[in-house]
Amino acid sequence: MTDADHRRDEPAFEAPWQARAFAVAVQLTERGDGDLPWETFQARLVEEIEADDDAVEGTEDVYYEQWLRALERLLVEEGIVAGSELEERTREFERGDRDASEFVIGEHGHSHDHGHGHSHSHHDH
Amino acid sequence: MTDTPDRPTRPDDPSARARAIQSLLVEKELLTTEAVDRIVSTYEDDLGPQTGARVVARAWTDPGFKERLLEGGIEAIAEVVDVPDDLVDVEVVENTPDVHNLVVCTLCSCYPWAVLGLPPTWYKSPEYRSRAVREPRTMLREQFDQEIPAAVDIEVWDSNSELRYMVLPQRPPGTADLTEDALADLVTRDAMIGVERLGESTTVEQ
Numbered sequence: 001m002t003d004a005d006h007r008r009d010e011p012a013f014e015a016p017w018q019a020r021a022f023a024v025a026v027q028l029t030e031r032g033d034g035d036l037p038w039e040t041f042q043a044r045l046v047e048e049i050e051a052d053d054d055a056v057e058g059t060e061d062v063y064y065e066q067w068l069r070a071l072e073r074l075l076v077e078e079g080i081v082a083g084s085e086l087e088e089r090t091r092e093f094e095r096g097d098r099d100a101s102e103f104v105i106g107e108h109g110h111s112h113d114h115g116h117g118h119s120h121s122h123h124d125h
Numbered sequence: 126m127t128d129t130p131d132r133p134t135r136p137d138d139p140s141a142r143a144r145a146i147q148s149l150l151v152e153k154e155l156l157t158t159e160a161v162d163r164i165v166s167t168y169e170d171d172l173g174p175q176t177g178a179r180v181v182a183r184a185w186t187d188p189g190f191k192e193r194l195l196e197g198g199i200e201a202i203a204e205v206v207d208v209p210d211d212l213v214d215v216e217v218v219e220n221t222p223d224v225h226n227l228v229v230c231t232l233c234s235c236y237p238w239a240v241l242g243l244p245p246t247w248y249k250s251p252e253y254r255s256r257a258v259r260e261p262r263t264m265l266r267e268q269f270d271q272e273i274p275a276a277v278d279i280e281v282w283d284s285n286s287e288l289r290y291m292v293l294p295q296r297p298p299g300t301a302d303l304t305e306d307a308l309a310d311l312v313t314r315d316a317m318i319g320v321e322r323l324g325e326s327t328t329v330e331q
Contacts (some may be wrong), residue, residue, distance in 0.1 A: 006241060012242065015139075018139075019168075020161065020166070021143045022168070023210045024143070024150065027156045038286055039211075039286050042233065043237075046236075051234075053251050058249050058252065063234070065139060080150075081146075086146070086149065089145035090137055091148050093144045093145050093148070096139040098144070099144075102148060103144075
């Protein structure tokens with residue numbers, strides 16, 4: 001790392017999926033009922049980071065991949081979503097059966113996920 | 126698929142995985158897309174080191190505030206800037222001629238979001254997280270060009286999920302005439318993490 005790297009103000013997120021994963025974890029753990037305190041997520045994040053430590057250098061992609069894995073584990077291990085359900089929904093987005101348009105709200109839809117050109121590309125799998 | 130359903134660790138497209146999570150949670154009414162968008166916008170646009178800089182400048186100009194800040198953390202911070210009320214408490218640690226403070230999170234990436242926004246990439250790197258504790262003085266010299274005099278003790282603060290730290294740097298000499306706004310411009314993010322030391326000429330000449 002050079003001095004210039006340290007001084008530069010990095011953008012908050014390098015990709016829309018990083019912002020989405022971040023915000024979902026924050027939102028999910030801040031609901032007042034205390035069912036899912038921040039620590040339940042953070043403990044898993046620590047484990048995912050530890051599992052990677054010394055193997056990879058620190059980049060935003062690596063960090064948010066760890067974040068995403070921690071979030072997936074939180075949801076499945078706490079019984080919030082079934083692993084199979086998450087798997088299937090991920091496939092639907094990968095295939096294009098679903099896309100980010102389902103997150104667009106009204107006119108100003110701040111979806112952060114545009115950039116995939118196409119709106120729909122259904123496949124008959 | 127050969128994965129067990131309980132350990133979803135497939136190397137799929139992260140975008141599809143993040144969307145799938147949001148989609149399912151919205152469907153189960155555990156979160157709303159509006160809330161997710163609001164959080165992204167808060168962290169991208171509203172929170173950042175300029176918030177912490179205003180707090181530091183106030184502490185430099187108002188001794189009563191400084192006392193409350195060192196005692197009260199987030200409550201005193203809320204006197205100067207709007208902070209989301211759900212954020213974790215922040216403890217402010219003061220640099221002196223004899224002590225330099227350095228903030229790290231050795232386990233992951235805990236950081237005082239309320240006053241500094243999101244952490245820089247290097248703050249989350251394995252290298253920083255281990256060296257900050259093991260050899261802070263050497264690390265500050267080698268990675269950040271900061272030579273902390275041998276007579277100055279370095280205190281390392283390891284953040285955690287309940288308590289985050291921010292450094293109150295020393296006010297630089299020759300700034301007696303500056304307004305609070307002008308003082309805030311002197312305060313860098315790095316100084317509030319402790320990888321830069323304000324207030325003395327300690328920077329190694331390049």
